[in-house]
């Protein structure tokens with residue numbers, strides 16, 4: 337069973353599968369759009385849905401390493417770049433719902449609003465921070481930057497996720513359950529990461545070769 | 552009816568010099584009482600027994616001059632996208648979760664600094680005055696807006712009946728709250744029961760509508776059945792839903808959103824494009840059913856009628 341899973345995870349179909357799965361939220365929105373089923377306030381609905389999915393994909397991306405280590409599934413690392421790029425894809429859509437319907441594509445007005453509203457400032461900062469990561473997500477860029485520098489840059493995804501949570505927390509009116517929930521997830525991932533760093537500095541990347549317990 | 556008529560007369564006879572108890576309102580009061588007798592007969596036969604479901608009953612209305620000449624929002628949009636935090640904080644929640652809300656029997660207590668405190672049954676409220684259909688703009692603090700044909704009459708009708716004492720300077724409202732029927736409420740971050748308030752002169756303003764219906768029928772549960780306020784020049788949360796208590800008092804009453812975040816939601820909460828919410832601009836709004844934003848009007852477009860209530864006030868400070 338486990339072998340079959342690992343074989344699938346290593347196959348090219350797994351990538352196609354994860355790719356299609358990541359498109360499902362978008363396809364659902366398109367489908368609902370065709371059916372005229374985007375609530376009474378479609379712009380707000382799309383804005384919220386794309387915002388939610390941005391945050392979720394950031395968290396999926398952050399889950400990869402713990403997932404890989406805890407379950408001893410080195411293969412899942414193959415999906416990390418794709419998930420990160422989907423987070424970027426959804427934040428672009430999210431940003432467009434703001435730049436277009438909210439700000440009427442007026443860039444100067446948009447920047448003024450970004451500067452004025454802390455919750456938008458924070459979201460915008462996360463968005464801007466994602467851009468260099470998206471650009472340097474290719475193998476060529478890893479080579480050009482060198483592994484160390486590349487990794488340092490891409491660690492800022494943690495900051496994006498934290499900023500995303502603050503953005504969410506600041507925009508809700510009084511029901512803070514969802515931002516707290518996402519905040520908790522990001523917090524756990526961060527603590528896990530820090531523990532891993534401080535627990536065993538220079539942890540060898542071969543940890544996954546330890547055999548798993550049969551289940 | 553005789554009793555009601557007598558109390559209206561007594562009210563007009565009194566020598567108090569409150570600005571709103573003038574000759575004209577006395578005459579209007581007579582008219583209302585007279586009309587109410589006629590309409591009242593019609594309604595008491597229509598609505599007995601009073602235990603019938605409230606929502607969705609057709610209402611007979613007279614035309615009102617309070618009608619904005621703008622496209623009325625889709626009824627489905629208005630009834631399936633709104634805030635009624637007792638039933639959850641998502642705007643689709645009220646329509647889902649308020650379906651079995653029991654709104655009958657229902658009593659509204661009008662009390663406090665008044666000469667004749669009174670408990671009104673829903674049947675009484677429906678028959679105190681002819682029901683008017685008024686088409687108002689309605690602007691949410693979250694920057695969406697709607698145009699709705701509400702049904703009701705000015706709250707002043709009721710306030711005049713109970714005769715505010717000279718000490719009465721404010722009106723406090725309280726919503727129904729039952730955690731058993733509203734299990735979602737406790738997760739929404741507000742303290743319940745929901746409370747709201749107006750200055751007495753605001754409450755006496757003819758635009759301040761005591762509302763029992765919309766789109767030709769009694770209020771759907773999710774929109775504040777069986778009786779709510781609609782104050783078109785203020786942000787939506789001032790228009791308190793499912794009212795059980797109206798209390799006149801000398802001091803400014805606490806209000807739910809102000810208690811929750813005093814710097815974001817003031818007591819007055821007049822629609823004002825020049826005073827931003829700390830987290831977003833109030834200069835524009837989105838009509839449900841539209842994509843782009845358009846300009847928000849001062850007092851939601853009711854400046855001519857209500858601006859004088861606030862003359863000399865710093866509307867930034869008293870936001």
Ligand code: HEM
Pocket residue numbers: 380383384385386387388390391394427430431434450456459460461462463466496500501503504507
């Ligand atoms: C990594 C970056 C970002 C993340 C993770 C994110 C996430 C979110 C989330 C989760 C929501 C709330 C969704 C809901 O209520 O269900 C939201 C709403 C929103 N976001 Fe973002 N966002 C990001 C970037 C941005 C940017 C760049 C902008 C604009 C410059 C922006 C503007 C907004 C606006 C206007 C709302 C709606 C606020 C409201 O309803 O009043 N966000 N975002």
